[in-house]
Amino acid sequence: MSMYRAHVLVCKGTGCTASGSPSVFSAFKEELAKRKLDNEVMLVETGCHGMCEMGPIVVIYPEGAFYCRVTAEDVPEIVEEHLYKGRIVERLLYTIPTDMTKVPHYKDIPFYSKQHRIVLKNCGYINPDHIEEYIARDGYQALAKALTQMSPEEVLEEVKRSGLRGRGGAGFPTGLKWEFARKAAGDKKYIICNADEGDPGAFMDRSVLEGDPHAVIEGMLLGAYAIGADEGYIYCRAEYPLAIKRLKNAISQAEEYGLLGNNIMDTDFSFHLHVKEGAGAFVCGEETALMASIEGKRGMPRPRPPFPAQAGLWGKPTNINNVETWANVPQIILNGADWYSSIGTETSKGTKVFALTGKVKNTGLIEVPMGITIREIVFELGGGILGDKEFKAVQIGGPSGGCLTKEHLDLPVDYESLTGAGAIMGSGGLVVMDEDTCMVDVAKFFLEFTQRESCGKCVPCREGTKQMLLLLEKITNGEGTMEDLNTLEELAHMVKRMSLCGLGQTAPNPVLTTLKYFRHEYEAHIKDKKCPAKVCTALITYNIDSEKCRKCGLCAKNCPVDCISGDRQTPYKIDQERCIKCGTCLEVCPFNAVYKD
């Protein structure tokens, strides 16, 4: 029988796979067969739904019931109650953290109802390994429309008019970029998809590649048609094995249908697409370094000009866009530039996908219209701060971005506003921090990352980030001076101004923004030798409040270096000389008698 009355969608994105969705999937398979429902209930694996916090996620249609944190043990109950008897399993539904109500339907969950999904429209909805499911959702319609009804110039014009800007970070107008490559002299041209996503905590591109690989392929086909390229590369890091597997599968399916290869859809247009696996160097996200890596050379940037549009891959005119940018293109061609430019703000059109992480209740992947405020993202989509603590800052744009504070909560998220405040849109990492976060420590964390990832080609980046890091370590160790703070700031400006590529030019951003908005925290580390958030271990001590202490001895028993002394008569005390500040005593004390100072 080919009529399926219900569909069970099990998320097989990286997040849900890690939390156990493969065993849920096989449990469904077994249970459906046992109940003889396998002929009328279709079991589908999908890409990421974005709400990884709640994974493994299972969505059952036609009702659209959204089940969270499903385990293999829950499966017999879901099959029996929901699929057999038609009763929704309430206990597994999503609960709104603010009022503890259960939400039966996918679309009613605040996390989703605030979103506007263009790029993520198919993620979590289709089986990414079946090209037919993509086609059923208007897939390759934009390509067919372009090839049969539009000239390459018209496709280019449509993208230009849509106002789409590069989603990789800098926000360069995509149509204009395409035009440079189109106008460049040469009969051989390349296009590249930059899928070298490397920011700590960012997984937007990975989810698109895993959940809807054909959207990226179709976008690249449209770009190639507009530019006049016949060959393309998707540069994806080898740490994304699932994305690579799905991409390769999608490419071979598109080839079988004649949607990739020679004479696509019986026209003169030919396009060949390859996947190039990168070794995971952060610098290879920079376009010139990325191209060097594809050519088989060491991934290092080179000065521009010449820009890739003039002399790119193997010296030929090349156009590079990021995964999310490409995935927007089919929708623009299909629905028109006017539709697209009606979403967003005056200068930033469309939507942006963010990886929302850190101290918020709902972490995950969100796609929101440009112009939404940070407050809406953190408190409505994110559901507020974990444990209802105080919001302190949000790091936007990853290690190249900056920290924004409470006063920026009502800032609209668009390219200009963020740049004006010292952050950048970046590829879309969004790390939320609460009152327990030390901003100096955060700056150090991101700088450690960029310093390690610096390729070493230019002196300002190689030496500058190293010296900055040493200064930050000195400050967090309580050995910094006010003079160091000035040197740090001076170095930061120097590295920003003089570095060869984007990595160095943006690496000081976390330091500069925290210095601008949280200077008092730096000064507290230097002048008072105190870490206000009580994070930097060199500046805190663990102590026992003798009034609260019930002399149970748990702390002493658990101390790994035996530096706590006391007995039933004498209050327990920590020997500061020998304490390694591991925090074990604080964790084990049942009376909250241990405190940080």
Place this chain on the structure above:
Amino acid sequence: MPKITSLEDLRKIKEQARDLTAARSGGKVKIIIGMGTCGIAAGAREIMTAVLEELDKRGLRDVVVETTGCIGMCQKEPLLDVIRPGEPRITYGNVRVEDVPMIIAEHVVNGRVVEEKVVGRTE
């Protein structure tokens, strides 16, 4: 696999592929089968199979089939509801497997309620 060479080819595949995702996008007409203990005991499973077979035979892809629990009219089970958009919800009672093709042909396809089997009507 045949190559896609025109918009027409693509439409054809889209048409065929629609039943892959149809249940996910929500159809126009809904059939709801009572699948409480009473319904199952009265033979609702067989009704379900018959409904799915009939829909498949007729190639009806825009119909959503759902199950529901006991609604208290156990003596009239198996119960089968048909909801057409903008029309009242019609409940058929004591449905037998041989009634299914008629209900689908008359009511689901042509919009004519099979009066002799109706046991309830909800606006």
